[in-house]
Amino acid sequence: xxxxxxxxxxxxxxxxxxxxxxxxxxxxxxxxxxxxxxxxxxxxxxxxxxxxxxxxxxxxxxxxxxxxxxxxxxxxxxxxxxxxxxxxxxxxxxxxxxxxxxxxxxxxxxxxxxxxxxxxxxxxxxxxxxxxxxxxxxxxxxxxxxxxxxxxxxxxxxxxxxxxxxxxxxxxxxxxxxxxxxxxxxxxxxxxx
Numbered sequence: 359x360x361x362x363x364x365x366x367x368x369x370x371x372x373x374x375x376x377x378x379x380x381x382x383x384x385x386x387x388x389x390x391x392x393x394x395x396x397x398x399x400x401x402x403x404x405x406x407x408x409x410x411x412x413x414x415x416x417x418x419x420x421x422x423x424x425x426x427x428x429x430x431x432x433x434x435x436x437x438x439x440x441x442x443x444x445x446x447x448x449x450x451x452x453x454x455x456x457x458x459x460x461x462x463x464x465x466x467x468x469x470x471x472x473x474x475x476x477x478x479x480x481x482x483x484x485x486x487x488x489x490x491x492x493x494x495x496x497x498x499x500x501x502x503x504x505x506x507x508x509x510x511x512x513x514x515x516x517x518x519x520x521x522x523x524x525x526x527x528x529x530x531x532x533x534x535x536x537x538x539x540x541x542x543x544x545x546x547x548x549x550x551x
Contacts, residue, residue, distance in 0.1 A: 377390070377403050378403065379403055379404055379405035379408050380393075380402035380403050380404065381393075381402065381404060381405075381408045381422075382405060382407075382408055384405040384407075384408075385405075386403050386404070386405050390403055390404065390405065390406075390409075391403075391404045391405075391406070391408075391409035391424065391425070392404060392424075392425040392512070392514045393408075393409070393412055393422040393423065393424055393425065394422065394423045394424075394425050394493055394494045394513060395421065395422055396420065396421055396422070396423060396453070396493055397421055400517075401425065401513065401514045401517050402422070404424075409424055412424045420453075423491075423493055423494045424494070425494045425512045425513060425514050426491055426494060426495060426512050427512060427550060427551075428495075428510070428512070428550060428551050429509060429510070429511050429512065429515065429547060429548070429549055429550050430486060430509065430510040430549055431507075431508070431509055431547075431549055432484065432486060432497075432508040432509060432510055433508065434506060434508055435480065435484055435487070435497065435499065435508045436480070436483075437449070437480070437497070437499050439476055439479070439480060440457075440459065440472045440473065440476050440477065440480065441472070441473065441476070442459040442461075442470060442472065444461040445499070445500065445501040445502040445505075446461055446462060446499070446500050446501075446502050446519075446523075446540065447459050447460065447461040447498075447499055448460050448461075448496040448497065448498045448499070448511075448513075448516040448519070449472060449477070449496060449497040449499075450493065450495075450496045450513060450516075451477065451490055451492050451493075451495075452492055452493055453492040453493055455474055456471060456472075456474060457471070457472040457473075457474055457477040458470065458471060458472065459471075459472050460516070460520075462519060462520040462522075462523035462524070463523070463527075464523070464524060464527040464532075465524075466520060466524065467516075467517075467520050486510050487510070490510060493513070494512060494513050495510060495511065495512060495513065496510075496511055496512075496513050496515075496516050497509070497510060498510075498511045498515065498516055498519065500540065500544055502537065502540070503537060505541065505544070507544045507547075509547060511547070515547070518543070519540070519543055522539050522540060522543050523536060523539070523540065525539070526538075526539035526540075
């Protein structure tokens with residue numbers, strides 16, 4: 359048996375450091391694609407070849423959806439009509455027609471159901487919202503402490519924001535560092551298509 363055979367590649371130790379594709383375990387670059395697992399409701403890393411497999415709507419029988427990369431800064435969106443009582447939140451339209459609102463907390467994302475009719479009215483007033491891909495794009499809003507951020511983003515950005523809050527949160531109210539970390543997160547967002 360040669361040292362570069364298929365079996366040797368499978369049992370190689372130690373495993374090289376760095377991120378790997380969650381489907382085939384191939385190494386992935388720092389900038390790589392993500393898939394949204396609709397069954398587990400989580401984001402998975404994907405190498406280039408695996409991401410190509412899920413580029414179409416019918417791929418993977420709908421379980422995995424390729425997370426798009428577009429990010430658009432929006433004018434102010436009046437999300438108060440959706441009845442969500444927090445200022446740092448993201449809204450995700452789902453393939454089944456429902457809409458969820460999720461806000462970060464020290465324990466992860468808290469989730470609420472949003473009235474679908476109210477979401478449709480908001481989408482009529484803001485056409486970019488009507489163009490969102492279900493499950494994999496979100497309206498990300500931050501109006502905490504006078505901020506005025508409204509973005510259409512891929513859901514992986516939302517999960518990164520939740521991680522920022524979890525890492526920086528201290529005590530009962532979050533402490534002083536959490537809001538600085540959130541503001542840095544929004545300052546680092548840039549538009550892309």
